[in-house]
Amino acid sequence: MKLKIILFVLIFYTGKIWGQEKNRIDYIFKLKIEQALISRGDNFPDFRVKKDSLDKFLFALHKGYSVTDFQKYTNFSNEKISSLLSLLQNKNWLHKINNEYKPTVFIADANDGKLLYQYAKPISSKIVKAINKRLTVIKSEFQKTELSQKDDFLHWSFLILSDVLLDSWQIDNVEKQFLKQEDRPLRNGKHYYYKIDENTNSEIESFGIYGNQSQQVGDNKYISIYGNNRLNLKVTSSQNIVSKVDNEIFGEMAEIFLPDLLNILEKERPYCEKMYKKLGYDKEISFEEFFIWWYHFIYTQTTNEMHKAKMLQIPASGNFDYVIEE
Numbered sequence: 001m002k003l004k005i006i007l008f009v010l011i012f013y014t015g016k017i018w019g020q021e022k023n024r025i026d027y028i029f030k031l032k033i034e035q036a037l038i039s040r041g042d043n044f045p046d047f048r049v050k051k052d053s054l055d056k057f058l059f060a061l062h063k064g065y066s067v068t069d070f071q072k073y074t075n076f077s078n079e080k081i082s083s084l085l086s087l088l089q090n091k092n093w094l095h096k097i098n099n100e101y102k103p104t105v106f107i108a109d110a111n112d113g114k115l116l117y118q119y120a121k122p123i124s125s126k127i128v129k130a131i132n133k134r135l136t137v138i139k140s141e142f143q144k145t146e147l148s149q150k151d152d153f154l155h156w157s158f159l160i161l162s163d164v165l166l167d168s169w170q171i172d173n174v175e176k177q178f179l180k181q182e183d184r185p186l187r188n189g190k191h192y193y194y195k196i197d198e199n200t201n202s203e204i205e206s207f208g209i210y211g212n213q214s215q216q217v218g219d220n221k222y223i224s225i226y227g228n229n230r231l232n233l234k235v236t237s238s239q240n241i242v243s244k245v246d247n248e249i250f251g252e253m254a255e256i257f258l259p260d261l262l263n264i265l266e267k268e269r270p271y272c273e274k275m276y277k278k279l280g281y282d283k284e285i286s287f288e289e290f291f292i293w294w295y296h297f298i299y300t301q302t303t304n305e306m307h308k309a310k311m312l313q314i315p316a317s318g319n320f321d322y323v324i325e326e
Helices: 002-022 025-030 051-062 067-074 078-090 110-142 153-166 171-178 244-267 269-278 287-308
Strands: 033-038 094-097 100-103 106-108 193-198 211-218 221-227 319-325
Touching: 025 051, 025 067, 033 051, 051 067, 051 078, 051 100, 051 106, 051 193, 067 078, 078 094, 106 110, 106 287, 110 153, 110 193, 110 244, 110 269, 110 287, 153 221, 153 244, 153 287, 153 319, 171 244, 171 287, 193 287, 244 269, 244 319, 269 287
Parallel strands: 106 193
Antiparallel strands: 033 193, 094 100, 211 221, 221 319
């Protein structure tokens, strides 16, 4: 009994220390922070986000710390702080709401990520059910591909059910038809979405979110990787070849599922707007900027649920590499 009391006191005391540490701005500077953007072509920031701890500055403002808190910790001069504020405002990365500076890019720490996944559950579960209903049709489409002559559907299931139906082949449709956005946010002449978040798992990317990266390797030919373990990974060849014809069939798969996806998202729009306010992002970024990043949490959770239901197979590495022709 005495041992249990001592253990409880130790846990309580340790938790109290951690709580106090989280209330100090220095915890921001101890986080492992990752950054990502959604863009095309030369649409990307034209300044160094990590210079002068700008990423930490924006993270601190997101977590409720003031400009003064940041200045005291960094010992930056008034002139320096004024210069940073001017830079970020000019780049449309910062604005003033109710006399407080707030970031205009998406920011999430570990607790934000936990809540974003938690609140995504009702939506991701409905998407899983919708994909399951369309699975027979999707598999029939796969049988039309050249790929089906040498591989079974399971081999390509991760790419098709996650990347094709929900991400790379579909993200433009979500932006234009659900968010009604023809262009991404304008930031100093560039159009892009940007994210700064905490990575609590050094083995994979922030929050385990799946994403696609591509590199051109020839005329209308790209080598790509879809997954959540792409950090410092370079792939120069792949046995998974998607021809131009098969790429078009993938596009048709995305179109087949699009009405179901849009129907779910539209029905959940009031819920999404409620979560936007509940999580406090309405004080920082537009609903469109919030949702496009939250959508990544939604489809990642959808993918993991499909894996649990044995609808798809996630590679052990967390990545699927392929060469694609456009």
